[in-house]
Amino acid sequence: LAKTTQPISMDSYEGQEVNITCSHNNIATNDYITWYQQFPSQGPRFIIQGYKTKVTNEVASLFIPADRKSSTLSLPRVSLSDTAVYYCLVGDELTVGDKLIFGTGTRLQVFP
Amino acid sequence: DVKVTQSSRYLVKRTGEKVFLECVQDMDHENMFWYRQDPGLGLRLIYFSYDVKMKEKGDIPEGYSVSREKKERFSLILESASTNQTSMYLCASKDTDSPLHFGNGTRLTVT
Secondary structure, eight states: OOOOBOOSEEEEETTOOEEEEEEOTTOOTTOEEEEEEEOTTSOOEEEEEESSEEEEOSSOEEEEOTTOSEEEEEESSOOGGGOEEEEEEEEOTTSTTOOOOBOOOEEEEEEO | OOOEEESOSEEEEOTTOOEEEEEEESSOOSEEEEEEEETTTEEEEEEEEEETTEEEEOSOOTTOEEEEEETTEEEEEESSOOGGGOEEEEEEEEOTTSOOEEOOOEEEEEO
């Protein structure tokens, strides 16, 4: 099972770009990389998912190098409402019964 | 939109009580999961189920059991609640080609 390592916390200011990196050295061939966002008193919610190279959607970009041993979530021009905990999850999304293990997450604080 | 509903938002139980946490999903997902979340420890997997009546242990199954009699419902059972089981409990479901969908959690306090 791929274990993930993320920074415990990060600070930023409104309008800046934030990059959160996740290490997953023993990622398996069939594993995908998925990022979730969690606000207080809510369950985590899906942000973005990728397998390799770069993926972009309306809220974030995900950069995955060729060796796939790390990934970087990029949040462009953050606002106060992006203050949350961000989790990186590595697992085989296509296999029924895969054990999906989260890391400890990164607490992002955005200041005005 | 997928909805995962946890029956209680807050629950207070006494040490030694049997506690049931219920979770229902409305999207016919195969997989369901129970996590607990504690400050500084992130989300830890207790049990998961990939089909009716099927269950697998996660990283911290001790003191817990689960039941999946119907596809849409996954129950977490604390046979004899203890104070170290005070935590936020999160249920999630997913299909093979979808991300996890979480409920809003049950904050359980055991006194």
